[in-house]
Amino acid sequence: MKTKKLFAIFALVIISTIAYAQKGTIRGTVFDGSTGETLVGVSVVVKDTYIGTATDLDGKFALNVEPGTYDLQLSFISFQPLTVEGVEVKADDVTVLNNLELNESTVELKDVVVTARAIRNTEAALQTMKKKSSVMLDGISAAKIELIGDGTAVEAAKRVTGVTVEEGKYVYVRGLGDRYSKTTLNNLDIPGLDPDRNSLQMDIFPTNIIDNMVVSKNFTADLPADFTGGLMNVTTKDFPDRKRISVSVSTSYNPQSNLNSDFLTYDGGDTDFLGFDDGTRALPSNIPSANSLLPTPSNASNINNFVNSFSPTLGAKAATSFLNYSAGISMGNQIDLNPDSEKAPKLGYIFSFSYKSEYDYDDEVVFGDYKKVIDDSDPELIYSTLRNGAVGEKNVLIGVLGGLAYKTNYNKIRLTAMHLQNGASTAGQFNIDNNGDAIGQSGYTAPSDRLQYNQRSLTNVFLNGTHVFDDAGWELDWRVSPTFSISDDPDIRKIAFTENSGGEYEFLAGAAGYPSRTWRELSEINNSAKIDLTKDYTVRGEGAKLKVGVSHNYKTRDYEITKMGYQLTERVVFEQADPSLFLRPENIYDGQNGYIYMIPESSESNAYEANVNNLGFYVSNEFYALSKLKTIVGLRVENYVMRHTGQSQNGTRVLDNDKVLDSFDFFPTISFIYELKEDQNLRASFSRTIARPSFKEMSFAQIIDPISNSIFNGGLYEVDEWDGNLKETYINNFDFRWEKFWERGQNISASVFYKDFTDPIELVRITKAKASTEYQPRNVGEGELMGVEFEFSKNLDLISPSLKNFNINGNITLTQSEVTMTDAEYESRKEYEKEGQSIDKTRNMAGQSPYVINAGISYNNIESGLSTGLFYNVKGETLSIVGGDVFPDFYTSPFHSLNFSLNKKFGEEKRTKIDFKVSNILGQSREYFFKSYEAKDQLGELRNPGRSFSIGLSYKF
Structure with missing residues (x-):
């Protein structure tokens, strides 16, 4: 009897499960049509039934119904009711209604009726958010990314107005460089794989995990204060609208880099394909003392064992x-x-894994260094050192992301974990030509080899909670995000054979030097946390919003460098400049024979520890001062303390967790938005922001680039007229903007902006270092920048209805910048003033482009699944490194980037997609030049990325 009862219960469970499985689901998101924000508590009912629900704190709802076609009724107090007709539901499938907008009610409530197809406007919510936002912003939604078919975040970022993508991965805004741009992930600081940049590498994020990307072009109190040009925030998905499994594969071919038998490389470790070294390049755990490595018979065993312990x-x-x-x-x-x-209650999950392997080869690489001649009547530049050669690089990038989210109607908790692993193996061969006629040069020629492996990893955990107190009108949002990052260069190898007068080769300290090996280790911990509290209320019947919050960011970095130099007990001459001849077993000192030994050459000044504590608090109030004049007033306060442990290069200045930056700053902001019409705004804003030195800049360290041989010196290093007192840059920002919006994401805007810089930081050539290429970050005086910006995005249906699927967009930014030099810089320039030249005490700002042009034309046909586009970008000639004394200024030349993309979706549900892309269609090279008064521009650096063709295939299950 009991068995029969158990069987009956089991059968009922199975039947109910089958019945439930045969149902379909309707999911959607409801927005406030006047603000673009999601609405909580909207009643959603299937017409003529008792089936209903309410939207949760994200404005989302879900209804489980039998297969069929339904009408939905949406209602919310003080809003016009909305009826959505013809919603088709299939068994075991999800029907998604992306953007449902409720508009504020008039005196007489009217029921708005739309069809399910009509409300699938992919950009509606983002367009409304742009129009009603308290900041000047642009962005791109997940729906549009999916429509266009971009594979990575950097490809999608190119479509955001005002954005420039540098080196295929870094996002800059309005032509301002990395120092004044910032990228955040889920509204929190996160360091990229390059820990010395504000910008995050955007090519590491697949677009299928992105909810939206938004660029704020002016500062408000709830944002971090350390940006000026713009802040891009990337928001990852937490609750996918439907079950999705997507796989993709792609390949690309660059005639210059791929399938090339001349590609330069060297033997590495067995795990290089996973983006990290397996220990092949590791430094021995126990390094003998320098005395035990000196060439004496008693040390012979130590020397032989130590030298042979390396590759x-x-x-x-x-x-x-x-x-x-x-x-x-x-x-x-x-x-x-x-x-x-x-x-x-709902549970959401996401998971993503990506693997990328790329080759880059250039056999026409040039690194040059030029100086002015002493003769005032001769304006031409003379080279001091030229390096011409080839560089090959293999780059591996692995990304893993997983997340869980739990949500009820008024509470949500989400947890996301991400790990990125990057390994780059680089091999270069150069011919060095040092000019003895240039100041500070000995004059020699030398063939050289450079080998480097850089491994970088980033692990980020993001925990976020959102809680809505519906009756009280309060919303609480808290976020915690620790990040652990590592950047190591194990075993950088350099060897250069100086050619003597007899056509033979040797090692000379006064010329190309002796072979060396270097190990650099950098580890960093970044922990960001913030709490935001928002209160919705009314002022004279108009909606208002009060926001208060607190944030804390803690960073700590440990940097260490170890250098081993090969030495010779006697002069040795080689007939060939062949690196494989050097470390033959018979050449290693054994007490009686051989001549090679190794000794540590590390400098304590190149190792440092540093940490930052940044505590912030803000209050912001958004209200209508007049019926059409929205006003946003805010104040942010940040207490920023940076501490440093390290010592100067001469050992006279030693810091032990000493404060090198300590500031308590107020950052006020006020913005006005006058609503000229429903689709037009006139904006004006003022804000005060800051740009702070990085850990590397606020150090004594000397860091040598193994490829170009240039040397970076930390800003604490006292040299020339520089006192080692590097300070923050404070910026006053004034922005004005007129904007007009149309449906389907179309818009046009015109902006004017002005920025005033106090103590701007720029890279400056160290004039004392006549024999080497050295530069340093310094405060350079006072600066100002003014500019205009014009943006547009328009469908071509204004020409003909047959062109409705074509869109043309672009933006042009024109700027004029000026820096008033310090007395030291002005005098150093005057010392080498040429005949007929009159040096002013002002010049252009470093890092600021005089113009930026982004343009694109695209075709998107939803029905056929075809999308294609041609996109162009260029930045004007930009001062990169400030010269002085005998050193001319160093400029970046314009790089005309023209790229083509095409993707086609196949199948009834468009689940299969093929992508085809052509990058750098014009075959442009990246060029940097030295420029001086009436002198011919001289090439300082030349890199040719080549033209690449890629094809990819993806499928969504």
């Missing part, structure tokens, strides 16, 4: 490179845990 490979070799390739998989879904519960 004997010091030179690059040629090998055939493979095609570039990448692969990825992502999945996500949300599960209704108890659909009949009033709390409607």
Whole structure:
């Protein structure tokens, strides 16, 4: 009897499960049509039934119904009711209604009726948010990214007005460089794989995990104060609208870099393909003392064992490179845990994995260094050192992201974890030509080899909670995000053979020097946390919003460098400049024979520890001062303390966790938005922001680039007229903007902006270092910048209805910048003033482009699944490194980037997609020049990325 009862219960469970599985789901998001914000508590009912629910704190709802076609009725107090007709539901499938807008009611409530197809406007919510936002912003939504078919975040960022993408990965805004641009992830600081940049590498994020990307072009109190040009925030998805599993593969071919038998490389470790070294390049854990490595018979065993503990490979070799390739998989879904519960709990999950392997080869690389001649009547520049050669690089990038989110109607908790692993193996061969006629040069020629491996990893955990107190009108949002990052250069190898007068080769300290090996280790911990509290209320019947919050950011970095230099007990001459001849076993000192030994050459000034504590508090109030004049007033306060442990290069200044920056700053902001019409705004704002030195800049360290041989010196290093007192830059920002919006994401705007800089930081050539290429970050005086910006995005249906799927967009930014030099810089320039030249005490700002042009034309056809576009970008000639004395200024030349993309979706549900892209269609090279009064521009750096063709295939299950 009991068995029969158990069987009956089991059968009922199975039947109910089958019945439930045969149902379909309707999911959607409801927005306030006047503000673009989601609405909480909207009643959503299936017409003529008792089936209904309410939107949660994200404005989302879910209804489980039998297969069929339904009408939905949406209602909310003080808003016009909305009826959505013809919603088709299939068994075991999800029907998504992306953007449902409720508009504020008039005196007489009217029921608005739309069809399900009509409300699938992919950009509606973002367009409304741009129009009603308290900041000047632009962005791109997940829906539009999916429509266009961009594979990575950097590709999508190119479509945001005012954005420039540098080196294929870094996002800059309005032509301002990295120092004045900032990227955040889920509204929190996160360091990229390059810990010395504000900008995050955007090519590491697949677009299928992105909810939206938004660029704020002016500061408000709830944002971090350390940006000026713009802040891009990337928001990752937490609750996918439907179950999705997506896989993708792609390959690309660059005739210059791929399938090239001359590609330069060297033997590494067995795990290089995973983006990290397996220990092949590791420094021994126990390094003998310098005394035990000196060439004496008693030390012979130590020397022989130590030298032989390293790889004997010091030179690059040629090998055939493979095609570039990448692969990825992502999945996500949300599960209704108890659909009949009033709390409607849901569980969402996402997972993404990506792998990318790329080759880069350039056999026409140039690094040059030029100086002015002493003769005042001769304006031409003379080279001091030229390096011409080839560089090969293999780059591997692995990304893993996983997340869980739990949500009820008024509470949400989400947890996301991400790990990025990057390994780059670089081999270069150069011919060095040092000019003895230039100031400070000895004059020599030398063939050289450079080998480097850089491994970087980033692990980020993001925990976020949002809680809505509906009756009280309060919302609480808290976020915590620790990040652990590592950047190591194990075993950088350099060897250069100085050619003597007899055509033979040797090692000379006064010329190309002796072979060396260097290990650099950098580890950093970044922990960001913030709490935001928002209160919605009314002023004279108009909506208002009060926001208060507190944030804390803690960073700590540990940097260490170890250098081993090869020494010779006697003069040795080689007939060939072949690195494989150097470390032969018979050449290593053994007490009687051989001549090679190694000794540590590390400098304590190149190692440092540093940490930052940044505590912030803000209050902001948004209200209508007049019926059409929205006013946003805010104040942010930040207490920023940076501490440093290290010592100067001469050892006279030693810091032990000493404060090197200590500021308590107020950052006021006020913005006015006058609503000229429903679709037009006139904006004006003032704000005060800051740009702070990085850990590397606020150090004594000397860091040598192993490829170009240039040397970075930390800002604490006292040299020339510089006192080692590097300070923050304070910026006053004034912005004015007129903007007009149309449907389907179309808009036009015109802006004027002015920025005043106090103590701007720029890279300056160290004039004392006549024999080497050295530069340093310094405060350079007072600066100002003014500019205009014009943006547009318009469908071509204004010409003909047949062109409705074509869109043309672009933006042009024109700026004029000026820096008033310090007395030291002005005098150093005057000392080498040429005949007929009159040096002013002002010049252009470093890092600021005089113009930026972004333009694109695209075709998107939803029905056919075809999307294609041609996109162009260029920045004007930009001062990169400030000269002085005998050193001319160093400029970046314009790089005309023209790229083409095409993707086609196939199948009834458009689940299969093929992508085709052509990058750098014009075959442009990246060029940097030295410029001086009436002198011919001289090439300082030349890199040719080549033209690449890629094809990819993806499928969504």
